[in-house]
Amino acid sequence: MSGIVRLMDVVKDYPLGKVTVHALRKVNLTIDKGEFTVIAGPSGSGKTTLLNLIGCIDVATAGEVLVDGKSTGKLTDKQLTSLRLNSIGFIFQSFNLINVLDIRQNVEFPLLLQGGLSKAERQARVDDVVDKVGLRQFASQRPNELSGGQRQRVAIARALVTRPAIVLADEPTANLDSTTGTQIIDLMKEINHQDHTTFIFSTHDEKVMKRADRVVRILDGMLEAAGLSESRGPSESGGEQVHA
Amino acid sequence: MGVLVSIALRNLVQSPGRTSLLALAIGLVTTFLVLLMSLSLGINENLVNSATTMSAGHVNVAGFWKPTTGTAFPIVTGVGEVRKVVEASTPGLDYIVERHRGWGKIVSETGAIQSGLSGLVAADEGRFFDRLLLAPEAEYKEGGSEQIFGDARRLSEDDTIVLFSGQAKRLGVSVGDVVTIKTETMSGASNTADVTVVAIARDLGLLSSFSVFVPKSVVLDLYQLNEDTTGALWVYLDDIEESEATMTVVRGALLDAGFQLRDHESNPFFFKFEAVQGEDWTGQKLDVTWWQDEVSFLTWVLTAFDTLSWFLTLILVVIIAVGIMNAMWNAVRERTREVGTMRAIGMSQRRVLILFLLESLFLGLGATVIGAALGAAIALGVDAARIPVPSDAVRTILLSNELHLAVHPQSLLVAILSLTLFTSLSALWPAIRASRLQPVKALTHTE
Structure with missing residues (x-):
């Protein structure tokens, strides 16, 4: 299987004064369509860097990153922007909603950037995902009027509204209490089951890891080993192996 | 475009202190310019009326x-x-x-x-x-x-x-x-x-x-x-x-x-x-x-007055421009993570640029329209009051013994458009910088 995400000998270095920080060292990884994958590791291990490269908001120092069949290193900023808009959904640790827009407008925002849909079609899409995350009654409220868990649900709705091939979530439960965090992971997993959307998210929370289909462990910029979480997901890829 | 307009307007409302202060400054400069232009037009009308009655x-x-x-x-x-x-x-x-x-x-x-x-x-x-x-x-x-x-x-x-x-x-x-x-x-x-x-x-x-x-x-x-x-x-x-x-x-x-x-x-x-x-x-x-x-020997009065008016306005506008640039830098700094988020979810550099320019455009347009309306109202009020000019020297320059201010729609339009353009351009550099922020750096930005 070719994988919806492929990293081949990917290196990411950051210059820090006179020192170079090796954030990723020759990482090889393939993630197939429909997988529900956790990138696990302690703080500073390279989880976020890995997600940033997959999310096309950063570029590798060396190696090749293929997302949805496209080699990101060869794309212009405009092409990368288009790839992010059309193929990737983002869920951030701090929710990163646009505070001046209400919930409905936040969710609709990526669709407006995409263009091409009529107002009625956009409304239908927004209603669909807002219902899916259970926030219909809050649709006209502003983000600062919602709880952390509700905000993260909005972020999930915003990530899903364009029906992306991949949803990336950087520590989506880090700012939530454990119950809410579990609910969020369950919601993501449910969507993964229903729509076969590929979810890749980072965490260092063991409880969250247990709910993933596949856990990719990273330490000091290197992938450690393959591992299976307790629950096997619906992924047909059998992607529990880390292709290192 | 509608969503950019909406975000730009709401961002202005979101920072009432900064927006009000800048709007007040831009509005006052516009009022000042409109008053000077009205006085200049008044002198011009006096000149035309007097000249084509008394001299030619x-x-x-x-x-x-x-x-x-x-x-x-x-x-x-x-x-x-x-x-x-x-x-x-x-x-x-x-x-x-x-x-x-x-x-x-x-x-x-x-x-x-x-x-x-x-x-x-x-x-x-x-x-x-x-x-x-x-x-x-x-x-x-x-x-x-x-x-x-x-x-x-x-x-x-x-x-x-x-x-x-x-x-x-x-x-x-x-x-x-x-x-x-x-x-x-x-x-x-x-x-x-x-x-x-x-x-x-x-x-x-x-x-x-x-x-x-x-x-x-x-x-x-x-x-x-x-x-x-x-x-x-x-x-x-x-x-x-x-x-x-x-x-x-x-x-x-x-x-x-x-x-x-x-x-x-x-x-x-x-x-x-x-x-x-x-x-x-x-x-x-x-x-x-x-x-x-x-009356060519008198046109120096108008030329000198207009030159002085624009020079004074330019000085004020430069001061305002510095204020706007500073405010926009602050806005970009405060909203760097927001820019990073928008870039990450697929907003293009061009749209980020437009977003910040729209903010300064709306600020400039709103403030100049209000300032121009105030200036026009004051000018019309002063003109209606027929205030006598006490000094002979000033009477000589104004070509009248009463203060005459004339308000023309074209001059209001010139004041509004020129100052709006200038205030918008003041935000150009911060807006360009905002649009060129790398998403990954913007997302990890801390105040």
């Missing part, structure tokens, strides 16, 4: 007559023939009046002044008597009343004179008094005429300092001239905007009719004397000008 017609056909190469007189001879050609050739002609020109000393029992003499035929005059506002007695007589005495239309009577209030004050005369005009005839002999003051007009700035009005007959008698001479034909048109073009047409017609013409020179007739006296010809040469030529 829209187009002027004057001339110099040289009996010898070394002498010159501002006289048009054979005026009947000249007038026929002008009447036949002037498109959009309203009417023509004659002005007989002279220069003399006006003497009263207590004072004397030098002044130009404007000889007119009262019955032929058009707008002259409407524009000439008579002064209340208090303006020229110490302890005088607010009552207006006299009637300028009595210039239709022989041996009469209309003075301006400043002149009457210097001469110490009132309506009904007699003054003596002393001149020198073309043969060099002294001549005098006793004339009765029939009206005293309000000053019109510099234009009223060197001019008195008398019947045509007074000038003809003083200079011993015949009826077929005049100083100038003042041609009034239906549309003043056509003045310069009409001047060219009239010049062509007079040349075709066989008259000799001086080359066009943008100066009033009295600036040309010295040059004409030095020229090696005798006889008659006509001199055709338009009204701006005759």
Whole structure:
């Protein structure tokens, strides 16, 4: 299987004064369509860097990153922007909603950037995902009027509204209490089951890891080993192996 | 685009302190600019009104007559023939009046002044008597009343004179008094005429300092001239905007009719004397000008005022621009993570740029529209109040003894658009920087 995400000998270095920080060292990884994958590791291990490269908001120092069949290193900023808009959904640790827009407008925002849909079609899409995350009654409220868990649900709705091939979530439960965090992971997993959307998210929370289909462990910029979480997901890829 | 507009507007509302402060500053500068422009337009209107009543017609056909190469007189001879050609050739002609020109000393029992003499035929005059506002007695007589005495239309009577209030004050005369005009005839002999003051007009700035009005007959008698001479034909048109073009047409017609013409020179007739006296010809040469030529010595007032206005405004605008840039830098810094988020979810650099420019555009547009409306309201209020100008020097510059401010829609539009453009451009560099933020760096930005 070719994988919806492929990293081949990917290196990411950051210059820090006179020192170079090796954030990723020759990482090889393939993630197939429909997988529900956790990138696990302690703080500073390279989880976020890995997600940033997959999310096309950063570029590798060396190696090749293929997302949805496209080699990101060869794309212009405009092409990368288009790839992010059309193929990737983002869920951030701090929710990163646009505070001046209400919930409905936040969710609709990526669709407006995409263009091409009529107002009625956009409304239908927004209603669909807002219902899916259970926030219909809050649709006209502003983000600062919602709880952390509700905000993260909005972020999930915003990530899903364009029906992306991949949803990336950087520590989506880090700012939530454990119950809410579990609910969020369950919601993501449910969507993964229903729509076969590929979810890749980072965490260092063991409880969250247990709910993933596949856990990719990273330490000091290197992938450690393959591992299976307790629950096997619906992924047909059998992607529990880390292709290192 | 709608969502960008929405975000831009809401971001402005989100920071009420910063937005209000900047809007206030931009609005006040706009008000200031509108007031200066209104004053400039007011001076311009005064200039046009006064000039085309007191100093010139829209187009002027004057001339110099040289009996010898070394002498010159501002006289048009054979005026009947000249007038026929002008009447036949002037498109959009309203009417023509004659002005007989002279220069003399006006003497009263207590004072004397030098002044130009404007000889007119009262019955032929058009707008002259409407524009000439008579002064209340208090303006020229110490302890005088607010009552207006006299009637300028009595210039239709022989041996009469209309003075301006400043002149009457210097001469110490009132309506009904007699003054003596002393001149020198073309043969060099002294001549005098006793004339009765029939009206005293309000000053019109510099234009009223060197001019008195008398019947045509007074000038003809003083200079011993015949009826077929005049100083100038003042041609009034239906549309003043056509003045310069009409001047060219009239010049062509007079040349075709066989008259000799001086080359066009943008100066009033009295600036040309010295040059004409030095020229090696005798006889008659006509001199055709338009009204701006005759008051070109006054246009410096407008040029200087406009230059000063824009210079002052520019200084204020630069200060505002620095403020806007600073505010936009703060906005970019505060919203770096938001920019990173928007870039991450697929917003292009161009749209980020537009978003920040829209913010400054809306701020600028809103503030300038309110500022311009306030400026216009103040200007109209001041104009309606007819505030008297106390200083002679200021009256000379303003060409009026009342503060006159004129508000034109075009000037409001210029103020709004130019300041909005400037404020928008002030945000360009911060906006470019915001659009070029790398998503990954923007997302990890900390205050």
